[in-house]
Amino acid sequence: MTTTLDQTPAAPTASVLAPVGWFRRHRAVLLIGTALVAATAAALVGRGAPEYSGALDPSNSHAGGARAVARVLGHQGIEVDVVRSAAALGRARIDRDTTVVVTSTWALGTRTADRVASTDAGEVVLVDPEIGVPTLFGQDEGARARVASPVSARCSDPRFDGLTLRVDQATSYSTGSSGCFPVGGRATVQPVGNGFVLLGAGDILANDQILRSDNAAVALRLLGQHDRLVWYVPDPDDNTVGDGLGIGPLLPRWLHPGLWLAGVAVLALVLWRGRRLGPLVREPLPVVVTAIEATRSRGRLYRKANDRAHAAESLRRAARSRIAHQLRLGRRADADPETLARDVADAGGLDLDRVHRLLVGQGPGPQTDKELTHLANDLAELIREVRRS
Amino acid sequence: MALTGRVPLLLLLGIVPVVLSPSLATMWLWVLVVIVTTGLDWWLAPRPGALELVRSAGVKVRLGEPAATTLSASYPTGRRFRGILRDAWQPTAGARDNRHRIAMVAGDRARFSTPLEPVRRGDLMAVGVTVRSVGPLGLAARQRTREVTGSIRALPPFGSRKHLPSRLARLRELDGRSAVRVRGQGTEFDSLREYVRGDDVRSIDWRASARNRSVVVRTWQPERDRRVVLVLDTSRTSAGRVADVPRLDSAMDAALLLAALASRAGDRVDFLAGDRRVRSRLRLTGTDVVGPLQDAMSGLTPIIAEADWSVLAGALAGLGRQRALVVLLTPLEPSAIEEGLLPVLPTLVRHHRVVLASVKDPALEEMTSARETVDEVYGAAAAEQVLAQRRRTAGVLRALGVDIVDADAERLPPALADHYLSLKARGLL
Incomplete structure (x- = not known):
């Protein structure tokens, strides 16, 4: 969005300047055209008499001639x-x-x-x-x-x-x-x-x-x-198509300098596109911390340490507290898991042994990750059953 | 120095003389001609420094809303100036169309306006203005980058504004209601009016009714001229992101809604933000509290350090001795709360009514219910452990007499506003 505020040249000066403006506008084209014509002329004049430039040519007086x-x-x-x-x-x-x-x-x-x-x-x-x-x-x-x-x-x-x-x-x-x-x-x-x-x-x-x-x-x-x-x-x-001959002599003579020219043009292209309009801008980066990351890491730590007993106890305690909350048993239930298990079995008409095994646990706790997964899912199922009953 | 696309084109044009006179000498002669022409063009290009640039004053804008910055350019003397200008801003300022064509002659003035759309809160800076001035043949250009200072202040967006009308309506209801349901201490007698059906019979003023032909009830207005102090924690726990929004930003949203509501309700709002030291302290007067508060909040960023609550409590005491509703906007992180906040709480609770507003992470609940793989089961166990700790900490705080508002980022501002309204209705401020 560009707005020019005051254009100084008024209308009469503009008409006077018109021819100059034309030259100005086409200056680049004119200059390039002139240069091209001059270079072409120079190249044509410079050609002159045929010069035997081949290697070891008996008429070639250059270093490689003979x-x-x-x-x-x-x-x-x-x-x-x-x-x-x-x-x-x-x-x-x-x-x-x-x-x-x-x-x-x-x-x-x-x-x-x-x-x-x-x-x-x-x-x-x-x-x-x-x-x-x-x-x-x-x-x-x-x-x-x-x-x-x-x-x-x-x-x-x-x-x-x-x-x-x-x-x-x-x-x-x-x-x-x-x-x-x-x-x-x-x-x-x-x-x-x-x-x-x-x-x-x-x-x-x-x-x-x-x-x-x-x-x-x-x-x-x-x-x-x-x-x-x-x-x-x-x-x-002198050779015709059928004669065995390398590809070199068949190529046009301008190909070699032409390729060089293309190479230089590519270099110029690189310089043109490679120049940035001003430096890169740096952003002062903010602190990025995901809030849940600490909890996830704690989970990974449990796994790495194979602390199944701790994980099982944590899951059980959470299940007990949730069920107690659902059955409105109050804080008392947190303190005494045995009573809670009995209350839950009574309230939901569930098998006391199963409820007791899940909520209180017996023996040394889960020995493998599979057992722990089963326990976790059984606890979740128990909570759902209590909610339904 | 910079080249334009015409240079490679001009070089390729050299194929004409090369075909006519195929030798390397012709080729190098052409390259030399191009180099000399380009150098001459560069030499003829006007100096970028000749362009005088002045930037418009900095603006304030709510995050997510568009703004613009304007560069006024004047070109007093010199050859015809053609080229391009880039007004560079730090990426989060959202300066998209920041390249402008320049075509000026001596004596011209022009304005270059760059649209900005900040995506991050705070003061966002202009980094530099790069001016590239192309020579008369359009082959080469001079380029220079210079400092033209500028900034835009992106204020917290206050997305919870949408909850304000409904809460104000409830406030008015509270105001004009025949009686506050609980005639607690602090509710102030306002006036008498005629009984209409639906009014609480307990609010009938029998004495006045006896003197009148109709039944008269007392009306009460909620207490006014109380003090609300918003304490914003900018320590490490506030940096944690919930659904990619820092907790600090969600807390700001809640604080803004509460401040707007409280100021309309006739209460005075003070604001305090800090971590190891006080970062911002503000006493707000008048009805427009949102503007200054947003201004004060815009520069706040979380730091990686534990909060020093004794410092914050000291600053709070410095704001006044009058009893106040102190709203602590800090995440309910068991370890941080127990080690930092708990020691200063008893004193605070003795003098003020304290509310702790925390941004809950819904991901925590999700983690407890995902139990498919072994990793998820261990994660669920960890999440249950954290939740249990939070519950325990919350229990300790409640026992001390602190109210806790723990809600998702989206629901925290209205929940906090509702809690404030309920306190006000009960006259507990």
Whole structure:
């Protein structure tokens, strides 16, 4: 309930202010709209020429790219030919004196993998082959693991004599005798026959790792074996539905940043809903005691102590006092239960033995809870009988 | 600082640039834009302190009846003020619709009225006023809580008011009746009037009849200008709840009815409340005794301590030496009565007529008759034991000359009023 007492602006000023009011009212929408347009424009302009941002891409100059090694191979007089689609791979000149290196092997489908396998290349190097690819060559899937220390070649291949490589993570394969650079008994460079080599430690090609230890030497010797190098970066778009392929390449590119954005929005949602309008209010609580609680506890105490004699006596005394009151026998009856029992039996025409047993009791009293319950109910029944008579 | 729902929405809107240029950089750029805009909006929001708030004076209301409190706001200078205001009260004050929208420009005044419906007796406090002022873009808000003192006094409800008319009618009957049935000491001669059928023949004034042509009877009026002292026990035994109402509240109800009745009957009413010390002492004059009495009772709460009856008896003596009807409103709890009250009773009974009004717990009777399970049987035995003790204590008190009115919470006020009327009719005050 809100009442505004005096609105200061009078009618004429209001009409003058009208256009300003419109801007004022839609200021938020305008500002947000402008920001959105600006951000979109910036994003579009920033896109520019296609940037190859893939890991170990020969044109990627970032830390994870492999432009350095591609350039150095070029300077060494090796003809480096980068192909980015299955069609281009088909057109490329590949003969016995050619090395084919395949990065982004996750994008290989069965069809593109077959095409790589059917070339006449002198050697084919598969970099960090992922799920599915090693099994094509009769290898196990390989295990990605952390590598703690430099790895020395320890194999018969003369190219790697005395070299050590140093990477943080590598995929290793169960080796026969031919594997090189073993990590924990499993090779990270694994020739698999027909000139195919699986390179588990693909990171040695990365721009930021190439200078560690003998990584550069290993990379150059592995890729610079022949005069020509065809660097094949498979394109996920070359695959058709039937080709076995992970789900990653099929997802839209904006999904990852979109999820991040949604996450930030949820955080903002939490901050919005989580802010209370003022602190919680404390109530000075009153004393809450149920009046009957003391009596209930006393009952529980009797039960816990198994004080049947006491409970029975209490029930009997109450019954005597009630019956005496009903028969208007007065206080005298309280004092002498024996007389009362006789009076009650006489007055109600009841069995004296039963009345005496109930009201006065004989012997040690009830021995079990069951007996006590019977006694309690019999007493209640007796009171009802006396009332009726 | 507080955000509004527009911030997450604005962030989600960033999906447009992210789709057009899918990279994390775009996303973070958008987030940065939103953060900067929100910060700017927060900076532009007017300060909550610029709103001047004054609360209306505290009110008194009978428990269970609605009331309201009003905040008068003025906004002398500044940017357009939009936002929300929360007038927080302690929960038992029952401030339900305590959030108010604010839309003010410089120079405006507004009133924010919060309905209150107290559910607990006593002084209930306003805790603080939180003002949230939203920025011009509606993205962020400044928020501040400040103290604007306020209170509402919830008086005892006096639910037994409904019994008052019938008891007043009986009082009038008593007043105008040809004669009080028992012409006891203290009934005062009022006037003579003609005999009508139904009058007690014993009240015929033969002397006056001889001088007259018709038979004349004497009329009597009940004694007036007596003193009634209500002593309310606020010790631990009064905290016990019977059907979720503290015994103290039921006792207050009974005291209010008796005070209203006694003041109409021309008696003077004094009120005393206490436990280990005297909490309230009141001498009531005039016919409106209910208002001041409710006021005095509203702040009383039971404490967890035994009553010190010698202190209360001393305070009672301090109220006057005239013989009075002393009504002790305390539960008939054997141990508390025997240890605390019994020692002071003989002196009290010698000087005054003493009535003990106690709230009975019907659950006790119910416990004695439930004998199905073993637990219930032991409970019945315990209840019988307690009842026997109560009877014994009541017997001791009666032997001392104390009248005992022991009734359910609902029936205690009329029972006490009836007892008072019967004492008055018999001229025993």
